[in-house]
């Protein structure tokens with residue numbers, strides 16, 4: 072079961088400038104920042120709200136760390152803007168397998184490491200109406216890095 076919008080991923084060229092925009096305009100502040108070398112991003116999570124299922128909803132601001140990364144390619148083609156949506160689940164592998172059975176391409180054979188020790192996978196945007204879609208399993212309580 073997908074139980075929440077975990078985050079909306081937004082591609083930006085300058086993470087610090089994007090953070091400043093969201094603070095100045097909406098009053099959102101950074102809950103967490105990290106570099107994910109595997110994904111080629113420097114990112115900031117702005118927490119919007121907690122959810123009943125124990126998770127939370129965020130904006131995820133993404134700046135590429137290398138030119139061959141997914142976000143760098145996206146920026147080159149589209150400029151800054153919404154890059155992906157992410158649905159939260161308690162069982163990312165199970166959800167991914169069930170969705171794959173419907174004919175949608177799942178990009179990873181096994182989930183990879185996401186923000187804050189979460190487990191993530193992606194669905195191909197061409198199979199999802201043009202929307203790059205991520206599935207996220209939040210880390211168990213007490214295992215936050």
Ligand code: V0V
Pocket residue numbers: 080107110112131133141142144145148154155157178184185186189191193195196197201202203205
């Ligand atoms: C590419 N396309 C997109 C898209 N990226 N469509 C909608 N939204 C996007 N974000 C379209 C693109 O316009 C092309 O359409 C087609 O897909 C192929 O794209 P490409 O530029 O040739 O690039 P590919 O095929 O090399 O890579 C596309 C995929 C790649 C989606 C496979 O970006 C990927 O593996 N993404 C998953 C990983 C990721 O995005 N990581 C960054 C976030 P036309 O021109 O053929 O019509 S990391 C994150 O969210 C973390 C860590 C977290 O949440 O914890």
Ligand code: CO
Pocket residue numbers: 078080131155157205
């Ligand atoms: Co994401």
